Amino acid sequence: MVITKEHIWKILEEVPDPEIPVLSVLDLGIVRDVKFLDNEGIEVIITPTYSGCPAMDMIAVNIKSVLQEKGIHPVRVTSVLHPAWTTEWMTEEGRRKLKDYGIAPPVKGSFDKGALFASERTVECPQCNSSDTRMVSQFGSTPCKALYQCNSCKEPFDYFKCH
Numbered sequence: 581m582v583i584t585k586e587h588i589w590k591i592l593e594e595v596p597d598p599e600i601p602v603l604s605v606l607d608l609g610i611v612r613d614v615k616f617l618d619n620e621g622i623e624v625i626i627t628p629t630y631s632g633c634p635a636m637d638m639i640a641v642n643i644k645s646v647l648q649e650k651g652i653h654p655v656r657v658t659s660v661l662h663p664a665w666t667t668e669w670m671t672e673e674g675r676r677k678l679k680d681y682g683i684a685p686p687v688k689g690s691f692d693k694g695a696l697f698a699s700e701r702t703v704e705c706p707q708c709n710s711s712d713t714r715m716v717s718q719f720g721s722t723p724c725k726a727l728y729q730c731n732s733c734k735e736p737f738d739y740f741k742c743h
């Protein structure tokens with residue numbers, strides 16, 4: 581069987597994000613490119629959601645093992661930090677999955693200076709869709725999330741933020 585880039589991309593759909601397993605690395609938009617290397621093997625180029633993200637080593641390991649299970653090896657995973665990942669790279673499907681999982685997806689257009697304008701950002705409650713919410717803590721269960729609470733249904737929820 582001839583392996584094409586399309587096969588590789590298809591397989592990468594099965595690689596979950598270690599922190600939010602309902603999202604694949606493609607949903608997150610962190611896979612930038614797939615290349616065939618001259619001396620056999622492939623290279624997968626990823627951009628971390630933020631530099632120093634502890635989940636990235638895990639993601640590289642997951643990418644390699646999922647591809648190897650399909651008989652594709654050797655696999656080299658390269659991190660590229662520029663241009664920096666933004667939440668805009670997340671797919672629509674990824675945003676939907678995130679919300680179904682109970683995490684508010686990043687607000688569009690909020691990718692530039694998240695922390696500075698955090699108080700002005702309107703985050704919709706993933707439970708009841710109310711926009712009457714408030715931030716409880718800049719840091720949620722992981723550094724990728726902030727903790728919010730909905731004023732309508734009173735439920736706390738995580739908001740997926742940028743860095």
Ligand SMILES: [Zn+2]
Nearest residue numbers: 705708730733
């Ligand atoms: Zn709510």
